[in-house]
Amino acid sequence: MLIYTTISIFTLGLIFGSFYNVIGLRVPQSEDFLTSRSKCPNCGHTLAWFELIPVLSYVMQGGKCRSCHARISMFYPFVELSTGILFAFSYIVFGTSLELIVSLCLMSLFMILFVSDMKYMLIPDRILLFFLPIFILLRVLEPLQPWYSSILGAFIGAGLLALIIIVSRGGMGAGDMKLFGVLGIVLGVKATLLAFFLSTLFGALISGVLLALGVIKRQNPVPFGPYIILGSIVAYFFGDIIIEWYLTTLIR
Template sequence: MEFPLVAAVAAFVLGAVTGSFLNVCIYRMPLEQSVVSPGSRCMACGTPVRWFDNIPILSWVLLRGRCRSCAAPFSIRYPLVELLTGLLCLLLFRKFGLTLSFAVLFLLCASLLVVTFIDFDHQIIPDEITLPGIAIGLLCSFILPEPSWRSSLLGILVGWGSLALVFYGYLWLTGREGMGGGDAKLLAMIGAFLGLKAIPFVIFVSSLVGSLVGLSLMALQGRDRHLAIPFGPYLVAGAILYLFFGPQLISWYLHLGR
């Protein structure tokens, strides 16, 4: 789909501004703090961040990643989240145009970014995101072209059930939790938005990438077999890959060797 440069810029800016809010969610939600108030402030000196120092990406670059008042460093994660959100918004707009599908899937991608960074930091996946997300995804399936409500419902059931089976099976065999229950709810949310067909793809990609990363980290850290690695980010990677390239990759795979 072709669209003017101004539309592309507007989509990226919308995403970057949304990313600025996502940074607030990523920091405050695990601490059970309000994401609405108080406004953004420097964690070192407590000085409120003024509006002209809160422009996504640009302000961080101009201030060289430091507080204007006390020169304390701001994490590079802030502009990174804004950049990723901007790019996802732009790619979704390019793929779907200004449609309801674009708005719903942008909501999904924004939620997945929050889940990713919270899981990296705290190894938790907030129910405040996944449980409403499951309901919203299912409801949206009644008004969007795809997935159908049946595919969405089956995506929820199979997504949750497949990882719940792994969770309880590992717990029964070893007496330890090998995977958090939040991962199963996250995959159920992905299934609600993307449908049943996405689940095998997401499981395969996330397992492959997670295994490669896990083996690499174990090799670097002394082969600790009990090394805790958050699985949510790999589920997110699989979901985003499916969203943009899933059907093409599946078709390519099915035609291998023919």
């Protein structure tokens, strides 16, 4: 039963991941994402239903458009597959609890913002404002311990980024600040601080590697959103383990 449900939720994640690609690409451009049909960005070919099957269509078409044969970016199946994995892992961790709904909503937010920040270096207010009341309601129904941790987490998350923006004179974006404010509601104080630490750590390490390989240039701006997402995912799922390990191992 566990395997069947996990596969079902993984498949659901693949489907939603395809939709999150559309939202992340169109919302920053103020384009309709509900009724407008998906098209090839190269030739404008309207995609048929069998060209929209998550991951499978990409594989069966050899990663190319069926009409113009232009190469399709691996970014699309990556988002779909990542969403499926995160959905399935959420179920494995939380089972059929209310926290599973929190996790699925959080992973959904992350994947949409990952798309928009990678493509446009933008974290849209419309996306954050959509998820904000959902997270507030979910944390009322499934509160952290202590209950005020969500409130403090929101203030600390947004305040910490605001301070960095002021000190660095715009070294980080306002979207990152707003995102951390929303994340604070879900993660609470300790996990929010851990997410910030991990985000900067991952950002430094990964950017350093990409610079060394020549993938990015030092003068080129790099979106910080993906690092926030990665750090927050680790903090959300493994925060208690990491903090306990730190307190019992490194502080002694």
